[in-house]
Amino acid sequence: GQSLEQPSEVTAVEGAIVQINxxxxxxxxxxxxxxxQHDGGAPTFLSYNALDGLEETGRxxxxxxxxxxxxxxxxxxxxxxxxxxxxxxxxxxxGKLIFGQGTELSVKP
Amino acid sequence: ETGVTQTPRHLVxxxxxxxSLKCEQHLGHNAMYWYKQSAKKPLELMFVYxxxxxxxxxxxxxxxxxxxxNSSHLFLHxxxxxxxxxxxxxxxxxxxxxxxxxxxxxxxxxxRLTVL
Numbered sequence: 001g002q003s004l005e006q007p008s009e010v011t012a013v014e015g016a017i018v019q020i021n022x023x024x025x026x027x028x029x030x031x032x033x034x035x036x037q038h039d040g041g042a043p044t045f046l047s048y049n050a051l052d053g054l055e056e057t058g059r060x061x062x063x064x065x066x067x068x069x070x071x072x073x074x075x076x077x078x079x080x081x082x083x084x085x086x087x088x089x090x091x092x093x094x095g096k097l098i099f100g101q102g103t104e105l106s107v108k109p
Numbered sequence: 110e111t112g113v114t115q116t117p118r119h120l121v122x123x124x125x126x127x128x129s130l131k132c133e134q135h136l137g138h139n140a141m142y143w144y145k146q147s148a149k150k151p152l153e154l155m156f157v158y159x160x161x162x163x164x165x166x167x168x169x170x171x172x173x174x175x176x177x178x179n180s181s182h183l184f185l186h187x188x189x190x191x192x193x194x195x196x197x198x199x200x201x202x203x204x205x206x207x208x209x210x211x212x213x214x215x216x217x218x219x220x221r222l223t224v225l
Contacts, residue, residue, distance in 0.1 A: 042216035
């Protein structure tokens with residue numbers, strides 16, 4: 001079977017750092033993506049890791065460890081506008097994306 | 110604006126109705142997707158079209174019927190739906206999903222469907 005696990009909710013304060021973890025069990029693996037979805041909006045692409053290590057894009061970074069079937073999204077200098085749902089997604093060998101159930105991030109003042 | 114549009118944004122239909130959802134992408138992509146998003150559940154992939162050919166049908170009931178007349182347009186025809194089909198239906202597009210490029214998918218805003 002294929003499954004991805006991530007926490008359902010995370011709460012943090014403005015200016016803080018938060019890490020959203022994702023573990024996966026899939027029959028094929030080609031890379032790990034992260035998407036952000038604001039309430040009522042479309043999911044938007046944040047990052048993609050095909051190889052082990054850390055990818056940094058501004059305030060957001062994403063990490064992958066293929067040997068541990070684990071990745072995380074790191075959000076720094078949190079802002080209120082970062083309140084949203086964050087989904088990890090595994091790209092399988094056929095190119096499909098298999099999504100986790102999403103982590104709802106609430107940023108408090 | 111992601112370059113992917115969907116109409117209608119909201120749809121209420123009875124179980125005996127027939128309706129269609131429309132998706133259009135203006136990004137020059139060659140793959141298009143239908144997803145179902147229910148509350149507190151992962152996005153569920155329904156159909157994938159690559160170069161206008163259906164390459165994936167994830168055991169979706171036949172009351173959902175996709176159509177891809179060209180690489181820019183994707184439809185989802187609905188008939189005799191059930192109340193449990195109420196959900197947000199998202200369309201997405203990307204470059205060749207089997208290629209080596211970053212597999213970024215661009216999503217439309219979705220159609221919020223309610224089946225009475």
